[in-house]
Amino acid sequence: MADRVLARWRIRIADERGAILVFVAVSLVGIIGVSGLAIDLVTKIRLSRAVDAAAIEAASNSRLGVTQAEASGRAVAALNGIVDGVDGISLSLSFDLNLYGETTVTARASQSIPTTLAKVLGQDELDLSTEAVAAVPPVDMVFVLDQSGSLEVQGVWDDLQAAANQFVTHFDDSLDQIGLVHYQIRAEDAFVIDGLFTTSITNAINNMNSAGDTNTGEGLRLARKQMKSKVVRERSAKVVVFFTDGRPTAFRDDINGRDRVIAVNRSSTGNIRGLFDNPEALPMSEEATPDDCIQVPECRGWTEETVREEARQRGLHWADMIRRDSTLIYTIGLGNPSATDPIETPDVGYLELLANVGGIVDADQPRGRSYFAPSSAQLQDVFEQVARDLMVRLAK
Numbered sequence: 001m002a003d004r005v006l007a008r009w010r011i012r013i014a015d016e017r018g019a020i021l022v023f024v025a026v027s028l029v030g031i032i033g034v035s036g037l038a039i040d041l042v043t044k045i046r047l048s049r050a051v052d053a054a055a056i057e058a059a060s061n062s063r064l065g066v067t068q069a070e071a072s073g074r075a076v077a078a079l080n081g082i083v084d085g086v087d088g089i090s091l092s093l094s095f096d097l098n099l100y101g102e103t104t105v106t107a108r109a110s111q112s113i114p115t116t117l118a119k120v121l122g123q124d125e126l127d128l129s130t131e132a133v134a135a136v137p138p139v140d141m142v143f144v145l146d147q148s149g150s151l152e153v154q155g156v157w158d159d160l161q162a163a164a165n166q167f168v169t170h171f172d173d174s175l176d177q178i179g180l181v182h183y184q185i186r187a188e189d190a191f192v193i194d195g196l197f198t199t200s201i202t203n204a205i206n207n208m209n210s211a212g213d214t215n216t217g218e219g220l221r222l223a224r225k226q227m228k229s230k231v232v233r234e235r236s237a238k239v240v241v242f243f244t245d246g247r248p249t250a251f252r253d254d255i256n257g258r259d260r261v262i263a264v265n266r267s268s269t270g271n272i273r274g275l276f277d278n279p280e281a282l283p284m285s286e287e288a289t290p291d292d293c294i295q296v297p298e299c300r301g302w303t304e305e306t307v308r309e310e311a312r313q314r315g316l317h318w319a320d321m322i323r324r325d326s327t328l329i330y331t332i333g334l335g336n337p338s339a340t341d342p343i344e345t346p347d348v349g350y351l352e353l354l355a356n357v358g359g360i361v362d363a364d365q366p367r368g369r370s371y372f373a374p375s376s377a378q379l380q381d382v383f384e385q386v387a388r389d390l391m392v393r394l395a396k
Contacts, residue, residue, distance in 0.1 A: 044128050047109045050080035051091075051132045055107040058093050059134035060388045062103050063172055066095055073107060088112040100235050101175075103136040139176040139390065140236040142193055142223040143168070145205070146244040148184045149287060150266055152210035156245070156334065159376035163383050164243075165202050170387035173198050177236070179226040180204055183219035184212030185250055185261060185288045186279050193226045212287045213263045213273070215250040216242075217314025220354075224322045238327040239368075239390050242354060245334040247347045248311035252279050256300050262293070264304045264311075267341050272299045272307060312350060316361075319354040323365040330386050331355045331370045334379060348372055 058073030070093050074084070077091055084091040089111045096104050110129035145164060151157040171178060179193030180201045190204035191197060223240045232238065250263035261276040274290020282288045293299030302310075319329055331351040339345045348370070353361055355368035369389060371382045 044130060046081060047111060047128060047130045050077045050082035051107040051109045051130055053077065053080055054093065055105050055132040055134035058107065059105040059136045062095065062105060062136050063170065082109055098135065105134045107132050137235060137237045138233065139171055139239065140193065140232045141239045141241060142179040142181060142226045144219045144223045144240060144242040145180065145182045146214060147182050147208050147210050148214045148246060149211045150246050156376035157210040159379055161205050163379035164205050166380055167383035167387060168198055168201050177231060181219055181222045182208055183215050184284060185263060185276065185282050186215055186252065187218035187222045188284055189222055189226065193229055194231060209285055211285060213250040214244065214246050214248055215252065216244060216248045217251050217311060217318055220315055220318035220322065224318055227322065227325060227327050237390055239330060240322055240327055241330045241386060243332045248315055251311040251314045262299065262302055262307055264307045268304065270304055271295045271297055272302060272304060275299055316353060323356055326366060328366045328390065329355045329368040330390060332382055332386065333372045334376065336374065346372065
């Protein structure tokens with residue numbers, strides 16, 4: 001009896017051992033498969049990030065020529081650990097035009113990974129691939145340039161002209177369209193948005209001089225008017241690039257039943273600088289002489305404080321109108337943030353509001369960027385960064 005019971009237990013144990021071996025074998029297949037998938041996913045993510053970065057970088061430099069664009073794309077891919085011909089990696093970049101006439105850069109990467117556990121299943125390597133396409137849409141832009149007298153006083157006007165001219169060269173006469181607005185006591189169209197702009201805009205900038213006040217609202221108003229032009233294209237990258245070295249000091253409105261400009265001094269004095277009749281006749285090349293209310297504490301109910309605030313609000317209003325038309329605003333400020341008189345320091349917060357940085361004004365409107373150059377030595381680098389930022393979008 002005891003022998004029969006023992007024999008049964010031996011048979012049962014043998015059966016369970018067999019079942020366990022089958023279970024372990026099946027589990028190993030699953031483990032090997034999951035391990036392969038994990039390696040696949042991690043490598044695929046790394047490849048994808050690298051080709052995204054490479055496509056965007058190459059597209060950002062596409063207007064400098066294919067050779068330089070491809071070199072910059074491959075350099076960025078290398079920074080992300082992807083180098084053609086290394087560790088079984090293949091990387092290619094190709095340039096083309098899409099149906100909308102946009103330049104495109106396609107970055108493709110593939111990698112063969114030798115396996116270890118998966119060899120049990122007869123799989124000696126994993127083949128992974130990914131691609132990204134970056135598009136360089138044509139740009140429709142209005143460049144809004146402050147030419148107020150403080151730029152000359154600070155000795156930075158020549159540097160600004162040089163940086164502004166260099167900025168324009170980043171764009172293509174045959175692909176992009178640019179307009180130029182300049183402002184001081186009032187604003188003026190130096191070049192209405194169109195193609196074949198480089199020579200006209202460069203000449204206009206070179207012929208300007210620094211003088212007068214800071215009417216940011218008028219500069220933005222004319223920028224919006226240009227962006228409403230019929231020549232602005234549906235699929236273009238639409239942007240207003242706005243430069244200033246200070247705070248708003250003037251605005252234009254119907255004052256006592258007449259179109260006028262009222263202005264305050266750049267530094268706080270407690271007085272109105274003056275009231276100006278016939279705004280369209282005010283000079284752009286020199287400081288305008290007031291017609292009334294010269295250096296008085298109050299003019300037609302306006303004080304220095306209320307003029308400054310209204311001038312600021314005019315800029316915010318026209319910036320809002322520009323963004324409502326699905327146009328990005330990039331702002332660039334120049335100046336010493338440690339100036340003795342706080343009024344003479346750049347209002348960085350104001351510039352961020354104009355650009356709607358991070359959606360701080362309206363999350364549903366285009367979110368632009370705001371840049372600050374503490375001295376004229378940084379201006380050219382800032383303008384170059386703006387040019388690179390606004391020209392590329394990932395089309396993947």
